[in-house]
Amino acid sequence: MGEVLDRPTTPAGPRAGARAAMPDCARRLRLCEAAAGVFLRDGYAAASMDEVARVAGMSKRTLYQVFPSKAALFEETIAATLVPIALDTDLEREPDLRRALTGILVAAAEHLLAERQIGIFRLVIGERHRSPELAAATHRVLTARGSSVLERRLATEAAAGCLALSNPGTAARMLYGMVLGSAQMRLLLGVRDPPRRAEIVALAEEAVGLFLDGAAPRGQQAQAAGRR
Template sequence: MSTEPSAYHRRVAEEKRAAIIEAATGLFLAAGYDGTSLAKIAEAAGVSKATLFKQFPTKAALFDAIVTGSWQVEAADGPEPSAGDLRSGLTTIGHRYVELLTRPGMTALFRIVIAELPRFPELGEAQFSRGKMPYFESVSRYLAAAAEAGSAKVGDPDLAATQFLGMISNFVFWPTLLLTDWAPARSAIDQAVAEAVTTMTARYGI
């Protein structure tokens, strides 16, 4: 007899997991990491504590899942960036990065990490190693692929990725951590992406 869960049970488990993550995100943003207990999360999600612990044995594991999800880029957003066309590929990546950084809750998530870091350094590790770095590495891989495709001359893909993402995030995202009313117009954001792409193609394009 098979011990594998049925499609129905897998779907129920996924729905409960999504409810837990949604409830935890709301509570973390409202009360902070330290001010949110697993019991409160279970109650808000409408699940038992046993169900919550089965999905996420610790609060840190749950926060890791929230961070990982917040940095994921859906493939359905469009075609993969073209490694053979540096300007087009970087433009696609740049606009996707903007959408990522401006997702609801992204700034608040960073604020939680910064505020709680002295007591919970594992939050910084989660944000860096399971959020920021996997995304950064995907951009670095694209630049290495562009070099292989002959559309760019990139000796250090990590440095080039740092430069490109930094030009965008320095305008779009980092001011939001200190300025509650920072909301540049879409035209200004589009210009920031376009200028970053122009700078990169001037430096690395062939």
């Protein structure tokens, strides 16, 4: 049976006094949403499971049934916050390579450079000495997802002979770094505001242009140089 909420605390929940079953996936997501807010407000060490349960509108017993420890809750909160980048799956199959790469990079940047995601990274960095397990959990989450949409698309193009790449994974990380690196560092330091979409799009377009010029097969590079 799903969780029975007698006193929901969010507008999206059922009306006060109503009894509603909540699917397990929705319960986990709700707890992670509540936990993200508590962790960001109080810090990892000071955050309490009691407060997470209260914010989520659930009992502490239910919280521990879903997440046996604060460490387990934090790791899934990281996964829910950082990993599910809202990419249009059609981008991976977009025929126009330049448009596909640009769209993937824009979606990734808009997600990872948002205020909450930057806050999570700051939290992990700030508490790395008191709670080194946070960095290990973050690394596990980010590596467990396997190859990214960007890496898979680059691998497909390389296999077809359309790009000259020795390692699509390395190429994908380089592209992400070109678009995310500088802005992410300045956001972590608190010396700039999150970039607007127009800025992200312009940066992604320039990065993709430079990348495609460099990764084109040798014959295509020579033809492009001749045209210039």
